Amino acid sequence: MENEKVFAMSFSKVYGLLIAKAERKGRTREEVEKVTFWLTGYTAQQIDELMDSEISYGDFFRQAPAMNPNREKITGVVCGVRVENIENPLMRDIRYLDKLVDELAKGKAMEKILRK
Numbered sequence: 321m322e323n324e325k326v327f328a329m330s331f332s333k334v335y336g337l338l339i340a341k342a343e344r345k346g347r348t349r350e351e352v353e354k355v356t357f358w359l360t361g362y363t364a365q366q367i368d369e370l371m372d373s374e375i376s377y378g379d380f381f382r383q384a385p386a387m388n389p390n391r392e393k394i395t396g397v398v399c400g401v402r403v404e405n406i407e408n409p410l411m412r413d414i415r416y417l418d419k420l421v422d423e424l425a426k427g428k429a430m431e432k433i434l435r436k
Contacts, residue, residue, distance in 0.1 A: 323411050327378025332371045335380075338421045345425035355420040358434050359413075361386030381413045391416050393435040398422060 335356075342352045353367060361384055362370070370380060381387075391413070395404045398418045406412040423433045 323408055326414065327376060327410065329377045331375045331377045331380040332373075334377045335367075335371065338417070342421055342424050345427070347424045351424055351430065352421060354430065355424060355433055356417065359388050359391055359417055359420060360384035361388070377414065378410060381410055384413075387413060390435050394419050396422075 339349050339352050343349065353364060356362065356367065357364070360381070366385075375383075392404075394416045396402070396419055398415045401415070403412060403415045403419050406415055420433055424430075
C-alpha cells in the first residue's frame with residue numbers, strides 16, 4: 321500500500337524536492353538532471369514538459385524512454401533499505417534515482433555516480 325502512495329505522488333513535487341536536496345549540499349539542478357537523463361533516457365525538454373504536467377511519479381518511471389541497463393550497478397542503502405534488494409521493479413527504479421541524488425549530495429564525482 322505504501323508503494324502506491326509513492327507511485328501516485330506528483331512528479332513535479334518529488335523532483336523539486338530532489339533538486340532542492342542537491343542544491344542544499346552545493347550541487348546543481350543540472351547535475352540532478354544529468355543523473356536523471358542517464359537513468360531514464362528523458363531529455364531536458366521532456367523533463368521540463370513533465371514538470372509542468374500532472375504526471376505521477378510512478379508514471380514518470382513507467383513511461384521512461386530508455387531505462388539505463390547499468391542502473392543495476394547502483395547499490396547501497398536508501399531510507400534504510402538496500403536498493404538491490406527491493407523486489408518491486410518500479411520502486412527499485414525510484415530508489416535508484418534517490419540513491420543517485422544522495423551520492424550527488426555527498427559530493428561523489430559524477431563519473432562514479434554514472435557508473436562509468
